Amino acid sequence: MDPVIVVGAGPVGLVLALALGQQGVPSVVLDEGTGSEEPRPARTVVLRPDTAAAVERLGCATVRDEGARWTNWRAMRRKQEVRRLALGGDDPPSPLHIPQHALTRGLRDAVAAQPLVQLVAESRVDALEQDGDTVTVHTRGPEATWWRGSHVVGCDGARSTVRKLLGIRFPGRTAVERHAVATLRTELPWPDEALLHRQPAWRGAGDEIAARPLPDDVWRLDWLLPPGGDLVTPDTLVARVRDTLAAWCGGTTPPYDLLDTGVYTVHHRLARRWRVDRAFLAGDAAHLLGALGTQGLDEGLRDAGNLAWKLAHVHRHGGSETLLDSYQAERRSAVAARLRAADQVLPSLRSGSALRARLPGAARLDGLLTDAHLGRGPLGSPPVHAHSPLAPDPSPAHVPVGTEPGAPVEDVRITAPDGTTARLRDRLGQGQLLVVLVAPGTGVWDRRHWQSAGVMPRLAAAVSALPVPAELLVTEAYPGASAHTVLLVRPDGQLVAAFSGVRPDELYEAADAVRGGSPSDTPSGRTADVN
Secondary structure (H helix, E strand, C coil), rough: CCEEEEEEEHHHHHHHHHHHHHHHCCCCECCCCCCCCCCCCEEEEEECCCHHHHHCCCHHHHHHHHHEEEEEEEECCCCCEEEECCCCCCCCCCCEEEHHHHHHHHHHHHHHCCCCCEEEECCEEEEEEEECCCCEEECCCCCCEEEEEEEEEEEECCCHHHHHHHHCCEEEEEEEEEEEEEEEEEECCCCCCEEEEECCCCCCCCCCEEEECCCCCCEEEEECCCCCCCCCCCCHHHHHHHHHHHHCCCCCCEEEEEEEEEEEEEEECCCCCCCHHHHHHHHHHHHEEEECCCCHHHHHHHHHHHHHHHHHHHHCCCCCCCCCCHHHHHHHHHHHHHHHHHHHHHHHHHCEEEEEEECCHHHHHHHHHHHHCCCCCCHHHHCCCCCCCCCCCCCCEECCCCCCCCCCCCEEEEEEECEEEEEEHHHHHCCCCEEECCCCCHHHHCCHHHHCCCCCCHHHHHHHCCCCCCCEEEEECCCCCCCCEEECCCCCCCEEEEEEECCCHHHHHHHHCCCCCCCCCCCCCCCCCCC
C-alpha cells in the first residue's frame, strides 16, 4: 500500500497523519524543519470543543494536561460589563486554550507511538509529479530523495510549496487585522475567565483588548492595533501591559512576569482549488482567516478530519471521483462562508466610531463577536454540509430530528452490541459509518434480550448488507427523535439522514451516497504543473 504523503509537520499535517493511521492507512510526513519546535509562549491556539475532542482521541495528551478551559466568558464595553456566560457545560461548552508548541509536542509524541506514520525531518519539497495511479514528490535536504505515494496533501502553511507547484492561485485580503500580543504570568481579578474588552476607557488602550487564561496564572493579552499604525516597539508594548493591568486591577499595576511578546497580522485568503487529481491542500496552505476571533487552526483541523476518512475509504475500498471532490466542495464552501460572514461584520465592528458603540445594533454585534470567540454562530460554529455532493436525495423515509442533515451529531451516550457503553463522539474517526437506533429502555434491559427483540435483528441484517462498513449502536434518546428512529452518521460525525424505523433500501441508498457512489476505475490521469 503506497502511503499518503503529507507535506508539513505542523498541527494540521500531524493530525491528518494520525487520523489516517487510526484508520489503517500509512503516511509519510515531510518536515522542512529539524523535528523540534522552539517554545513561543505568545503563540497560542484556541480549539473549539469538537476539534479539541478530535485531537485528544488521536492520542495527544497535552490538550488534556497543558491546556486551559475557561470557566466564564466576559464582554465589556468601556467600563461596563455587557455580557457574561458561564462555560463548561453542554451549552455553551468551553473552548480549549493551549500554547501551540505544547500542542505540536503532544502530536509529535502521538506520531512517535503510531507505527503507520513516518516523520522525516529536514525534507524540503521542490518537485511534484502525478500519473494515473501515484504521486511522486522530490525533497532536498541532507539527501535528495524521491517519495512515492498514493496521494499528497500540502499542509505546508501560508507560503505552501505544494500549492505553488500545483499552480493554484491564493487570492484574498492582506492585513485585515493587526494585534500586539503579550504572554505574562500575573494575577487578574477574574481567574480562569476570558475577557473581551471593547472601547476601553483609558487613554491609548485602542479599540479592543482580549485576555485569555492559560494554566499556572499565565495570560495571553491581545491588543487590536489601528490600521496602518506605527511599529510596536518593546517600550510601547510594555507600556500597554502596565496600563492595561493597572486599569483592570484598581489603578495599580500588579506584579507580573513578561514571558513573550509579538505582533501578528491577520490575512484572509482562499485558494481557488483544493484538489488537483491526487494532490490536496489543507490548513493554511488552503485558507487564511482569523479576524474577529475566528480560529484558522480550528478550520485546518476540520480539513484534516474531513479528508482523512475519505482518503482512508479510497485506500481500503476504492473511491469515486465524487467522494474525493467532496472534500473541496464541503470544506472550501464552509471556509468561504466563514470569510463572507467576517467581511459583513468587520465594517461595523472596526469603523472606529465611538457613536456606533451606542447604537441599538451594538449589542447584536457584541453577540456576534462573542459567538466567534466561543465557536458559535456564523463566525464560529461547526459547519453544516447541507448541500454536500455526498448527501442522499430527499426521501419520504427521512424524518427530522434535533440535528439537521449535514450538521455534527449530538454526543449522546450509546451502547455497542457487545454491551460496552461510551459517548457517540468516541466512535468517530474509525473510517466506518455509524448506524444509531433510538431505543428507550435499552439501558435497563439485558443485552441478550434487546439484541434479539423488536427491530434489532432486521436492522442488524440491513447494516451488514450496506455497501461500506458500518457499526450498529443503540442510544436511549436523541434530541428531537422518537423511539425506533434510525440515524446514519458519517465517520467524521456529520448526520447523513434519520429514518423512521428500519428501512433497508433507503438506508442502503444513503450509505451509497456517502461513499460517492460506486468506486471509479478510471482516474483522470492529469499531471499537475510543476514549477
